[in-house]
Amino acid sequence: MELLSEDVVPEYACEVKREAREFADEQIAPNAEEYFRRGEYPWEILEAGREAGLVAQDIGEEWGGRGLGVAEMLAVAEEWFRADAGIALTLQLASFGAEIVEKYGTDEQREQYLRPIAEGDQLPGLAVSEPDTGSDLTGMETTAERSSAT
Structure with a gap:
């Protein structure tokens, strides 16, 4: 199924979409079921994605990334999620924050x-904990209030 047909994707994003499709077909799709079955983190796929220049590439060129914009990252995400949502999310989170x-x-x-x-x-990470909700980000209740004492 095509969510973003080639005529909808901006021309400048088509090449990275093709790269992502090839990567998804060669790395994600053939291995996703096995990673799911074993319940293991897909380190090998993450490394292959880095080597292919597709992981964490929304970071600007001046900081070592490719500086991919929203349309390009959406095109990459479509191809990855087409192959496997769990691994796709893992790869996308490699530049979280x-x-x-x-x-x-x-x-x-x-x-x-x-x-x-x-x-x-x-790899970036996020650590959150609250007394009543633990690490459930949607259940956070803690607030901060500015006071004259601080």
């Missing part, structure tokens, strides 16, 4: 955090 550092961080922070993610040396 990077856009915040890229937009609001200092150049020093961008170099320290973005380049290792773009080059495949680090």
Whole structure:
């Protein structure tokens, strides 16, 4: 099934869409069932995606990525999710939070955090815990209020 037919995808995103389809057909689809059955993290597919220049490539070129925009990342996501939603999400999360550092961080922070993610040396993460909801992000109840004492 085609969600984004070639005539809908901007011309500048078509090449990366083809790259992602080839990657999905060669790496994700043939291995997804086995990873699911074993319940293992797809490290080999993640590494192959990095080597193919498809993982964490929404990070800007100046920080080691390809600087792919929304249309390009959507085209990549379509091909990955067509092959397997679980592995697709895993690959997409390899740059989770990077856009915040890229937009609001200092150049020093961008170099320290973005380049290792773009080059495949680090994975980002998120740690959240609340007394009543644990790590359920949708159930968070904690709020912050500014006071004159702080």
